[in-house]
Amino acid sequence: MELQFLGTGSGVPAKFRNVSSIALKLLQERNAVWLFDVGEGTQMQILHTSIRPRKIEKIFITHLHGDHIFGLPGLLSSRSFQGGEEKLTPIDIYGPIGIKDFIKTTLSLSSTKMAYPVHFYELSEEGGKIFEDERFIVHAMPLEHGVLSFGYRVEEKDQGGRLNADRLVELGVPFGPIFGRLKQGEVVELPDGRIVNGKEFIGEPRPGRVVTVIGDTRKTKQACLLAVRADVLVHEATFEDSEEKKAHYYFHSTSTQAAKIAKEAGVGQLILNHYSARYNNKDITKLCNQAREIFENTIVVKDFDEVEIPYRK
Numbered sequence: 001m002e003l004q005f006l007g008t009g010s011g012v013p014a015k016f017r018n019v020s021s022i023a024l025k026l027l028q029e030r031n032a033v034w035l036f037d038v039g040e041g042t043q044m045q046i047l048h049t050s051i052r053p054r055k056i057e058k059i060f061i062t063h064l065h066g067d068h069i070f071g072l073p074g075l076l077s078s079r080s081f082q083g084g085e086e087k088l089t090p091i092d093i094y095g096p097i098g099i100k101d102f103i104k105t106t107l108s109l110s111s112t113k114m115a116y117p118v119h120f121y122e123l124s125e126e127g128g129k130i131f132e133d134e135r136f137i138v139h140a141m142p143l144e145h146g147v148l149s150f151g152y153r154v155e156e157k158d159q160g161g162r163l164n165a166d167r168l169v170e171l172g173v174p175f176g177p178i179f180g181r182l183k184q185g186e187v188v189e190l191p192d193g194r195i196v197n198g199k200e201f202i203g204e205p206r207p208g209r210v211v212t213v214i215g216d217t218r219k220t221k222q223a224c225l226l227a228v229r230a231d232v233l234v235h236e237a238t239f240e241d242s243e244e245k246k247a248h249y250y251f252h253s254t255s256t257q258a259a260k261i262a263k264e265a266g267v268g269q270l271i272l273n274h275y276s277a278r279y280n281n282k283d284i285t286k287l288c289n290q291a292r293e294i295f296e297n298t299i300v301v302k303d304f305d306e307v308e309i310p311y312r313k
């Protein structure tokens with residue numbers, strides 16, 4: 001599980017910073033990629049990464065401002081041409097009411113033919129649990145941005161312990177289907193007559209990881225609830241600390257406010273993004289330093305940065 005930042009700017013593209021889009025790469029967990037927001041030019045950003053559009057399985061839209069959705073019709077359209085002879089899987093799109101009309105109207109007026117189904121899940125103002133399967137749960141909560149804007153919490157369910165394959169090899173256990181049975185905790189008789197109990201070779205269960213992505217918002221308790229004990233919190237930092245009044249007026253947050261959320265929620269790491277186009281790299285370093293005075297484990301990211309989310313020890 002890892003995050004890759006396809007766009008870290010707010011409002012309008014900057015010379016070295018595109019507008020909002022984040023990829024949660026779940027290639028080992030489910031051979032898929034989930035996107036959070038698809039700002040203008042996201043498909044161009046993807047061309048500079050290893051992400052394959054056909055792996056995109058779900059898209060979560062925080063709100064309907066253009067810098068978060070204008071890249072969506074183009075990405076969906078281009079994906080139709082990138083499957084070749086391979087059958088493309090559907091895409092699920094979650095977001096505020098209106099996201100379906102926006103996509104349907106754009107594709108209809110441009111006479112775009114889709115080579116795969118698109119399923120829409122428009123969220124009520126209350127939010128709540130919006131997805132669950134055997135591996136993941138996703139929750140959404142409304143934030144405070146003047147328009148309906150959501151934050152998302154992705155919870156991985158607790159995972160079974162790892163099979164100690166090295167120890168099995170040392171004991172001469174033949175690699176193959178037997179390993180799979182032992183991983184399930186079965187008692188297996190080997191070809192030489194020895195009896196091996198799989199439970200003796202499985203480590204302790206691993207707690208699932210939690211990633212919280214906060215869309216555009218003022219500082220709000222809803223963000224803290226979404227972020228409680230998350231391994232990683234991605235939070236907007238549109239303004240620096242001295243511009244708190246401006247941040248409030250425009251329904252955004254400062255880096256210091258994001259750090260306060262991280263501290264209150266007890267997260268593992270805070271990642272700042274969604275910087276004003278007025279800020280250069282020196283300014284962004286200042287944002288990070290301001291946040292670190294409150295929450296030490298804070299980083300800032302630039303476009304294309306990747307952050308791995310390891311299991312907790």
